[in-house]
Amino acid sequence: MTASANAASYFVDRHVDIRPNKIAFREAAGKKRQLSYGQLAQDSGVLASSLGRAGIRREARAAMLVLDQIEFPQIFWGTIKAGVVPVPMNTLLAPPVYEAIFRDSRATVLFVSAELWSSVEPAAKAVPDLEKVVVIGGDAPDGTVSLEDFIADAEPMPLVDCSEDEVAFWLYSSGSTGLPKGVRHVHGALGATAETYGDQVLQLVEDDVVYSVAKLFFAYGLGNALSMPMAVGATSVLYNARPTPEVVLDILESEKPTVFCGVPTLYAATLAQLEMVEKPNIPLRRCISAGEALPEDIGRRWSALWGVDILDGVGSTEMLHIFLSNRADDVVYGTSGIAVPGYDLRLVDEAENEVAQGEIGELLVRGASAADGYWNQREKSRATFQGEWTRTGDKYERNAQGRYIYCGRTDDMFKVSGIWLSPFEVEQALISHPLVLESAVVSARDGEGLEKPKAYIVLKEGAPSDELAAELKEFVKEEIGKWKYPRWIEFVEDLPKTSTGKIQRFKLRDKVPE
Template sequence: MTASANAASYFVDRHSTERPDKIAFREAAGKKRSLSYGQLASDSSQVAGALARAGIARECRIAMLVLDQIEFPQIFWGALKAGVIPVPLNTLLSTAVYETILRDSRATALFVSAEVWPVVKQAALAAPDLQHIVVIGDETPEGTIGFGDFLAGAEPQHAVACSADEEAFWLYSSGSTGLPKGVRHVHGALRATAETYGAQVLKITEQDVVYSVAKLFFAYGMGNAMSLPMAVGATAVLFSGRPTPDVVVDILEAEKPTIFCGVPTLYAATLARFESATKPEVPLRCCISAGEALPEDIGRKWKAFWGVDILDGVGSTEMLHIFLSNAADDVVYGTSGVAVPGYQLRLVDEAGDEVAQGEIGELLVCGDSAADGYWNQRHKNRATFEGKWTRTGDKYQRDSQGRYIYCGRTDDMFKVSGIWLSPFEVEQALVSHPAVLEVAVVSARDDAGLEKPKAYIVLKEGPASPELAAELKAFVKDKIGKWKYPRWIEFADDLPKTATGKIQRFKLRQDS
């Protein structure tokens, strides 16, 4: 066992000699602070020393409620160096959910950005296992210690030696269908994502500048803006605020990234913003999308406007990053592409048997980035992790070219007239209509108690009307088939989403 198996040795410390002055992270807008690889190596070692001085022992958990700012990588990698397990948390949750997570994780310390402190304060002060609350910001609330004071005078500590299979960090799932689950990842998983998707699909290099709208506390964002660029010594742009289309475009223009990592809802909203505007000058060479399947129409319009493809892919918190994707020289919109090199895929029916080409099955994946399981969730462990295979909960078809076509989440699928209906297929048809910005399709029951599709639609502009609803129904009939059209259409100002931009269809089903 050697120290090199500690992920911090590979992602941080080796750069302190290879490229110490290279900027690893820079903040967009506002503070405009930056952090070099050499400084990150030094700062993270001091964090490790401060954790040890505070009595936070190896394998203890520390919660991170930290915005996308340079303190995030300092704390995350410092914890890994100390053998302490960082648990990055979604910064957009409620006080009650924070209370649940802090009790569930039994974190002994909380690192929190001052902006988020008012929301977590009550939960943090009530958490029975918290011994230290460290606040990042200009003020230090009562009962807490400032981040600078926590670090002051601490002796730097080198990365502890560990196995690649040792637990490194946790991520709590986004909770799109209920309370979040603690997903446990090992040191080797970070490098596995960098050597598969990062190197062989994204083909990221040291010269790249990456901007991700998904935040660092998400598996997708952590890969986009931390492990993938850090594997090659690239630069990541961090933004702590809400990534609205206007803000995102401003960041693209100001920071000039070469790789942009978005989500389908944002790509659609950004395109709508540019319907009558001039394309900004941005040196993009690649865009990627995950979180939800990318509608074909959005991908084609983005390529036509920017001249750059969106590589639509599929990942999960359980697999840490993308394992199924289109590639730069092999994009087919309307599909999720093929397995990322290093991963294996299966499509199975309810009995666990392989389905034939063209049939719908649940997607299972096998790869070295798989989680070590859920924390305190034995029943869900058994249902999700089957030996080397991980159940994704996604329904797919495989076409004659070996490409995977998304049909919907297992919980979203339903039968109409005895035939499986893919809500995503109906959504793709509707979003290709010029009046539609966003759409979600769920099942609802008619007067006879039979399941039929119902669509919730957000318009780009203009008034909703019964005439437009009828037009949209006819549009779907003509595009994908008469029996697939939504029997009901409800217009909405917005759709319920997780912080990653995933539409929370379970909430819409509850209303149907």
């Protein structure tokens, strides 16, 4: 089989001669369907042929509102084989956001899981460019076609050749502070992340079974459960619904993954769940975390319970996956580790000058997986992608050992008494208290108009009280310093989050302290 710069050549078709019967994907719920590497090569070729038969031309956009099920890799790789650009979409958005993405991307075809059709139908019918809707599973409603009928009697086609610099797929950013932005990634980017983080940090092997709580439409989930396992011929477990702590523990016990890819909020909630149930016996050899910085207390407790460290790392949609991370033989909780091989990092101040050791600066990253830019967002592209360097919007400091310590998002940082305060540092202190499950710290102004920290707290157990609030304030003073303690504490049932689990602090900043 001839090699091609088309990403599907490396990730899909080369496996036909090596491991055609090896299971690439299996579902953890429902029918427990599975898909071999050989069958994926066949099915993606049929999908590619069907796109051409339907008049969907090369470089057209194919929106994907698809749950984590075996049709996702079939469609994702089938569109890439055809030179069509897949656009995986967040399955948890509102109809107006879907409409905005359809209008922005000008997608001509939509692949949608039947369970999601009702949530996207108004948007799909409101846009002029969408010519065809293909429904996965169940009956096809009026004006749509089932996936079975769409691919019926089609013969697989060979993949189209292309440059590794050609745009292969888009991902829309999470839009935590506004409408999502279309991030364009090239064919070579998937291989770049597999060769760097996947091979040299995660160290996946063919025998691994991987389970990622982050869904495939996220950059983090796409790398965890699709490109990186496929690079080595491993198996991924897919689950198409919400990964609650109870569900995650069931999947860990029933599917026996060797690699678990989580996010900080899920690790914390799962630890709380494990205080009430027996820990399953599973062969975990690697755990990773991203999305937000992992609190030190959570990492230590997880490691003590399972005997496996969590490799906390930092990535972004713009860089496709993790570029800064702890490693299996070099974990220091409370830090994000060091640069992943293949990436360079800088910390700069507001004047673009490198900051000194121990000083706070914005993190910039350089590496081969950087996006080609935002679609229809020239000003934001120029502000984020500056030559070889990509601005992350994260504030960090670098210690004497060369490790990077997360301080917060650029928009979340603020000064108290003229000194930068990291909301994350205060949050870490709070959640190390035995009664606290989650916390979020934002700036608020006191009666004199000065900025001070305010904390929103979700309790693990116990009842909110003025006495507990006072206890938590004193606890923070003792843990990290007297000037950093939250001047106000508000107990809440839950915290506003994006669908990736990131806390939306900007929603909390709008509240006036009592």
